[in-house]
Amino acid sequence: MQFGANETVDRVLDGRIKIIQKRKGYRFTEDTLHLCQFIRPMSPAKGIDLGTGCGIVAITLVVEGKVDHMVGLELQQELVSLAERNVALNGLEQLVEIKMADIRRVRELFGPGSFQLVVSNPPYREIGRGRLNPSLEKRIARHEWACTLQDLVKAADYLLAPDGVFGFCHLEQRWPEIQRGLKYFRMEVCRKEIIYGPGGKSTGLLLVEAVRAK
Numbered sequence: 001m002q003f004g005a006n007e008t009v010d011r012v013l014d015g016r017i018k019i020i021q022k023r024k025g026y027r028f029t030e031d032t033l034h035l036c037q038f039i040r041p042m043s044p045a046k047g048i049d050l051g052t053g054c055g056i057v058a059i060t061l062v063v064e065g066k067v068d069h070m071v072g073l074e075l076q077q078e079l080v081s082l083a084e085r086n087v088a089l090n091g092l093e094q095l096v097e098i099k100m101a102d103i104r105r106v107r108e109l110f111g112p113g114s115f116q117l118v119v120s121n122p123p124y125r126e127i128g129r130g131r132l133n134p135s136l137e138k139r140i141a142r143h144e145w146a147c148t149l150q151d152l153v154k155a156a157d158y159l160l161a162p163d164g165v166f167g168f169c170h171l172e173q174r175w176p177e178i179q180r181g182l183k184y185f186r187m188e189v190c191r192k193e194i195i196y197g198p199g200g201k202s203t204g205l206l207l208v209e210a211v212r213a214k
Helices: 030-038 058-063 077-089 103-108 136-144 149-159 172-184
Strands: 007-012 016-024 046-050 071-072 096-102 113-119 158-169 185-196 200-214
Touching: 016 058, 016 077, 030 158, 030 200, 046 058, 046 149, 046 158, 058 071, 058 077, 058 096, 058 113, 071 077, 077 096, 096 103, 103 113, 103 149, 113 172, 136 158, 136 185, 149 158, 158 172, 172 200
Parallel strands: 046 071, 046 113, 071 096, 113 158
Antiparallel strands: 007 016, 158 200, 185 200
């Protein structure tokens, strides 16, 4: 497989996974790896990663045996191509499927309740809060330019099977809004963790696991 001059190949999970990334542009962060660790094993199960980026979450969950099959949904064509290459690089073409699609239009692709796991590391910041990155790729990844928190929870509500799990990462400061959104779609939080950085200092990020309210 050929790699571009603007690309790196990084190894995760003690080298078991290889991920192609751009030197300049979207790159996965530590919170992505924390999210993968946070998700509990669900096998046998089928999952979907909303906003898959380079595909690292979908690939990692399959390699770790937490699910049997993953779909990675991504809006940006360049990232779709990158994720597809990463799937091929790790020999997972039969277990991980990448689709180019808008999270807000999942009803056009899948039936209701199609997945036992919905996972996402979405854009954290609302439009108008913080500096917008001049790179469209980074802007869509960091700000709610193409997917709001409400869009995310609405998509998860549609895609989740009755006994499904919704796992995601978000800003701690938006916790009240997260609670309201989940409650509106009849979901309840069963697990929540704060991500801590070096020295035990909070990064300001939360990991959340939600299920349908009983």
